[in-house]
Amino acid sequence: MGFEKVTFTNSQGKQLAARLEMPTNQEAHSYAIFAHCFTCNKNFSAVRNISRALVSRGIAVLRFDFTGLGESEGEFEETNFSSNVSDLIEAAKFLEQNYKAPSLLVGHSLGGAAVIFAASQLDAVVAVTTIGAPSSPAHVQHLFKSNVDEINTMGKAKVNIGGRDFTIKKDFIDDIQSQPMKEVLKNMRKPYLVIHSPQDTIVGIENAKELYQYAHHPKSFISIDKADHLLMDNEDSTYVGNVIAGWAERYLDIPKRQSVKTTHQVAVSIGNEGFTSEIVSGNHLLIADEPKDFGGNDFGPSPYDYVSSGLGACTAMTLRMYASRKKWDLQKVIVHVDHGKEHAPDSENTSAVKKIDTFKRKIELYGDLNSEQRKRLLEIADKCPVHKTLSTESSIITELI
Template sequence: MQKKNVSFENSDSKSLKGVLELPFNENPENFVLFAHCFTCNKNFHAPSNISKSLASKGYGVLRFDFTGLGDSEGDFEDTNFTGNVNDLVAAAKFLEKEYSAPTLIIGHSLGGAAALFAALKIDSVQAIVTINAPSNLSHVQKHFESNLDEIENEGSANIKIGGRSFKIKKHFIEDLKRNEDSKALGEIRKPLLIMHSPQDEIVSIKHAEELYQSAWHPKSFITLNGADHMLSNKSDSEYAGTVISAWASKYISEREASELDTDHQVMANLGSEGFTTQIIAGKHHFVADEPVKVGGNDLGPDPYELISSGLAACTSMTIQMYARRKKWPLVNVETHVSYSKKHADDCENCENDMAKIDNFEREISLHGDLDKEQINKLLEIADKCPVHKTLSSKAQIHTKLTEN
């Protein structure tokens, strides 16, 4: 996938910082807006992992820091729930101007409530997803329940959430109360997916039930069994991303995307960042990549692993093809290949003592009731593999530049 740092202004001219996750071809069919949880930021596990999971399935996902949080401008103490909703609207306008308007909005925890409110103001949004979200805004006051009197009398109070200190002002609570009276959920006529963990100790599963009962069809509920409120376990957030992708495909329309095409047998396409490369081989699409240690994302085999795969596959096919023609009882054949560079002192025919040669170690495992003569013949046949012959010969590569 490709990741881009972006910034845009909200309605108060504050600069908000975000991360745009894009699929490897940088041409998503749909854009998604992600609202993080109360006092969280774009780099928390849930927004980061879910965004990456969706990007791997072809979506473009914008996650950003609300005003006063993370890298965004502003003071948290001057923000409120309405401000978060307005930030989401500003993010949607940014996507529409620079890329394409979002068709899906996702919100985690209080961000789920903000997503519901924002969906009423963003016409392009066709579907909504909430994750461990409260059914009422007053629930957030549990974070600072013991400070409510101080906030009421003094106008503000310093509270601690997740080991971090935040100042909550009276206007924040007043804004929650004003929005609590809104019947936003009853006004929404867009598909809604409610995801919630029965083990959520911050926002109980009861909230998911209340959201579901209040929502209009089409509505869906999917459990995040075993997950905590923050989706701290990577597998939980990646699972959520996979499920969201499958669910959303039923409800959001795909925009026309430019298809990659080639007149050759194989084509490799790589954007301006990273090494995750889209491969088209005949009718087949897959990705190649480099290991993380050399700057890749390890989302697919590296180029030499692809060469080794070709040798291994061709060897197994050639052996099995011969055995079938001879009607020999070869049940299964495994070909294991490793690639390395060897120094010239390991090479009897190398002219340059400093040279290195390409070396493929191939091990073949034959399963079946074969006699020794049959086994020896099949090992001999392995060298007849066309890819083996290509790698053993001096191939020619002709390169030319094509017009865009």
């Protein structure tokens, strides 16, 4: 997975810090924005895990710090729910102008409420997911319930949330109490996935029921049993990410890969951009590329990496076959291969440009094997078919069809 640190400007001219995570083995077919929970930030563990699960399925994810949080500019006390929604709108504009408009919005807790409001204003968004979200933005008020009177009287108060002090202004309370979640969600009319834990003690499960009832079909509900509100268990957040990715694929515009048809053992196709190549071998589809240093995208192994892989795989299989026939206790084989160009051993003139392809192979053998058995297995490694192919002269016959 590759990532890029980026910034974009919110409606107040403040720079918001973001992280754009991209698939490493393919072009992103879709873009998503993740909105974190109230007073959290883009680097929260659950946010990372969910984003990585989406990225692994070809969905690029932009996660950012709302105004006044994390690495973003601005003062938190000057923000409210409406400004969070505005930040999401600006994040979507940033993606559309520099990459591709987001088609999926994912929000956790109050961030979930925010993505519902943002999605209603973003035509490009085709699917929305909320995780542990309240059915009303005003629900967040319970986090500073004991300070509400002071806020209403003094206009603001310092409250402690999650062990950190934040200043909450009356404008914030007025704003969250005025948000018409039911009407917005009823009018959203986009595929919607509600994810919630029955054991959520911060945002009760009744919120998920209300959100589901407000929304129109197609809508789905997933219960993440035994999970806490913040998804502190990595297994829970990774599971959630995989569920979202699988659900969203039904609604995202994912180009169908047109694999080359062949009656031969292997076929390789390449377009007119870059070096990324598609390999069809029987029922298997592989990707080859060149490293970025060589002008490629590094979406897959290089051609020589595949040659080295063939040698390593053939060596391991040959040793496995031989040990099984001998009924030796070979539990595991690991073959390491490096490829390079070196001067031929019989070349007297080292200044000459005569070099040969050299494969350096190192083998790890695991099991209850004596020294004689290990020595014999090392000899057998040289007898693997690919080893013989690489070490003897071959013939390549080429024709146009």
